[in-house]
Amino acid sequence: MAERYFIGKVQWSTLLGGWMEKYQILAPQKHEGGLFLEPVSMENLSTIVYDAARAVQPLKAFLFPALEEVTGEKAEPEKPWLFLGIKACGLSALPILDQAYGGEFADPHYQKRRQESLIVSSDCSQPWETCFCTLIGGKPYPSEGFDLNLSKVWDGFIVEAGSARGKALLEGHDEVLKEVVKEEAEALDKMRKETVSKIEKQNKEYRLPADLQKLMAGSWESDVWKVHSETCVECGACNHACPTCHCYFLDDVTRKEFVKLRGWDACQYSGYAVTAGGGTPRPHLYERFRNRYFCKIKYLFENYNRLGCTGCGRCIEGCQGRIDMRAALNDLTK
Numbered sequence: 001m002a003e004r005y006f007i008g009k010v011q012w013s014t015l016l017g018g019w020m021e022k023y024q025i026l027a028p029q030k031h032e033g034g035l036f037l038e039p040v041s042m043e044n045l046s047t048i049v050y051d052a053a054r055a056v057q058p059l060k061a062f063l064f065p066a067l068e069e070v071t072g073e074k075a076e077p078e079k080p081w082l083f084l085g086i087k088a089c090g091l092s093a094l095p096i097l098d099q100a101y102g103g104e105f106a107d108p109h110y111q112k113r114r115q116e117s118l119i120v121s122s123d124c125s126q127p128w129e130t131c132f133c134t135l136i137g138g139k140p141y142p143s144e145g146f147d148l149n150l151s152k153v154w155d156g157f158i159v160e161a162g163s164a165r166g167k168a169l170l171e172g173h174d175e176v177l178k179e180v181v182k183e184e185a186e187a188l189d190k191m192r193k194e195t196v197s198k199i200e201k202q203n204k205e206y207r208l209p210a211d212l213q214k215l216m217a218g219s220w221e222s223d224v225w226k227v228h229s230e231t232c233v234e235c236g237a238c239n240h241a242c243p244t245c246h247c248y249f250l251d252d253v254t255r256k257e258f259v260k261l262r263g264w265d266a267c268q269y270s271g272y273a274v275t276a277g278g279g280t281p282r283p284h285l286y287e288r289f290r291n292r293y294f295c296k297i298k299y300l301f302e303n304y305n306r307l308g309c310t311g312c313g314r315c316i317e318g319c320q321g322r323i324d325m326r327a328a329l330n331d332l333t334k
């Protein structure tokens, strides 16, 4: 059994207040349009939203910013980040980024931020209507990849340590960490089951097979790509919002001195993958649209042994063409 305790909300806030000295804490705050990861201070400590669902920004927005200089001295944050309220669909994206930016040619910028950061995840209880984690093999509560996880129960949280760094955060706070009693454990199980039911209910019109690789293998020539990409305006929001998309471009800029910039690229753009001679392997929009689905479901799975889609629904929420990935995948099964 993992190490877990019950902690009251007030006592948890006191712990957070203490950690602020050492960490830059970022947590979900509610604004028009959704939840946004924002710096935490004593002024907004009480308005952190722990249990709803994912924030608008994926974690990559911090670990691998949309645009950054990769030459010269870098202005890194003064304190390491402590990300609070990260959801299961955010955690399951990280092994993709870790592998893409790790290994033999590891990216030092990503690695530094990733290794210094702490992640305190939390269970979801109010999924967005675009959430479909359960449809794609996930759960709305984290089971791995966190330093600490919080599950809101009554007037406090069940806090679970998932790493040595997470355990270290709790050390010395025995006076506020209580044994989880049977009723609290039962309340947590009930809440988790209810959340799974909510997500299943809102996705009941979609049926995806367990073997998505097989589904993709027979779908290259499907009409689905042309039909579902008809309203695509090539804005790239689906790529940029996605927690696992990690393609980038490099641009050399000459100002007073040479600067190299790195920015998020998007495989939906017509310029993506264009060669120096002007050729492209995917001249048609439906081919680029198909590529994104194949990348998520097939190529990333083959390369990194995990799906490149976590069911977070950001690509649905942000799509200017009102294209729904669930519907497109579902149509492939017909």
Ligand code: SF4
Pocket (backbone or CB within 6 Å): 053, 054, 087, 088, 089, 090, 124, 126, 127, 128, 131, 132, 133, 134, 139, 140, 141, 199, 310, 311, 312, 313
């Ligand atoms: S997709 Fe699942 S894990 Fe992600 S925010 Fe929605 S309910 Fe939570």
Ligand code: SF4
Pocket (backbone or CB within 6 Å): 238, 241, 242, 243, 244, 296, 308, 309, 310, 311, 312, 313, 314, 315, 316, 325
């Ligand atoms: S493809 Fe869409 S639903 Fe899947 S992880 Fe990316 S943004 Fe989320």
Ligand code: SF4
Pocket (backbone or CB within 6 Å): 231, 232, 233, 234, 235, 236, 237, 238, 239, 268, 315, 318, 319, 320, 321, 322, 323
């Ligand atoms: S978000 Fe929608 S409209 Fe924009 S590129 Fe992606 S599929 Fe096309």
